[in-house]
Amino acid sequence: MVGRKDNASANSVEVVALNTHYGDRQILHNVNVTVKKGEIMVIMGGSGSGKTTLLNHLLGLLSPSSGTIRILGQDLGGLTPLEHQRLRTRTGVAFQSGALFSSMSIGDNIALPLREHTKLDETTIGIMTRLKLEVVSLAGFEDLKPAELSGGMIKRAALARAIVMDPELLFCDEPSAGLDPVVASSIDDLILRLRDAMGMSIVVVTHDLDSTFKIADRICVLDRGKVLALDTVEAIRASTDIRIQNLLNRRTEEAELDPDAYLRRLLGPGAAQTNGANRS
Numbered sequence: 001m002v003g004r005k006d007n008a009s010a011n012s013v014e015v016v017a018l019n020t021h022y023g024d025r026q027i028l029h030n031v032n033v034t035v036k037k038g039e040i041m042v043i044m045g046g047s048g049s050g051k052t053t054l055l056n057h058l059l060g061l062l063s064p065s066s067g068t069i070r071i072l073g074q075d076l077g078g079l080t081p082l083e084h085q086r087l088r089t090r091t092g093v094a095f096q097s098g099a100l101f102s103s104m105s106i107g108d109n110i111a112l113p114l115r116e117h118t119k120l121d122e123t124t125i126g127i128m129t130r131l132k133l134e135v136v137s138l139a140g141f142e143d144l145k146p147a148e149l150s151g152g153m154i155k156r157a158a159l160a161r162a163i164v165m166d167p168e169l170l171f172c173d174e175p176s177a178g179l180d181p182v183v184a185s186s187i188d189d190l191i192l193r194l195r196d197a198m199g200m201s202i203v204v205v206t207h208d209l210d211s212t213f214k215i216a217d218r219i220c221v222l223d224r225g226k227v228l229a230l231d232t233v234e235a236i237r238a239s240t241d242i243r244i245q246n247l248l249n250r251r252t253e254e255a256e257l258d259p260d261a262y263l264r265r266l267l268g269p270g271a272a273q274t275n276g277a278n279r280s
């Protein structure tokens, strides 16, 4: 582990009473989330429910209107820029798009955090980079450029860069988005392996229900900026809350509450009128 500091907290993430606004509009409402050490927490919710906003708070990219965010025992609100930077070396982020530098080789992309944050010599950096490429099953691909990789390989490379510093906490934004089911499933397996073999705490933001049920220890369901539920996979699956069931069944509330309005949206006003006329 590079630059790791011990801390006594049993939780990797503690979000307490988080409220946030974009301008006058409140986006997150009294959000409380805890991620235990070694846990995989999946944040899910419909489009616009606030997943990205919450993730950006956890990454320290947004400041809350009120509330507290503790990452690895440290209150983000009270950190100096140097402390922020140190904390960043203990966390990893795999962005949805990969966010790899297109002009650099895969090996150089993955080595970047080691070159930026450590004083390790190039031989050691080369060994650590190749080790992480092996972990994500990309051994031998270090000289290729991102444009030469498939979507699944880009996601793997992004994960390799996110874990190159052996972080205690890993954030993954839509790790399987845009991948076919088989490749998406292999990314899920990789995330599970990272937790099991390296003991990381992992926060995943995803729309993908199959992936959620496969990897999550607990699920945080967001709905219109509020935590609708935070529980185990089994408990979420068994929930009788209609909004959770709608989310799980991929039904919209509109469809549930007003079938005609849903049809109008799907088919256009003329078709819906015809439908209404036929019914009466």
Ligand SMILES: Nc1ncnc2c1ncn2[C@@H]1O[C@H](COP(=O)(O)OP(=O)(O)OP(=O)(O)O)[C@@H](O)[C@H]1O
Pocket: 022, 027, 045, 046, 047, 048, 049, 050, 051, 052, 053, 054
């Ligand atoms: N920079 C911004 N300025 C103003 N409003 C924003 C901004 N970013 C997001 N929002 C609004 O905040 C709400 C939550 O957005 P957010 O992107 O966090 O949701 P999400 O659950 O990640 O959605 P998606 O799954 O579609 O990415 C939405 O209503 C969105 O329109």
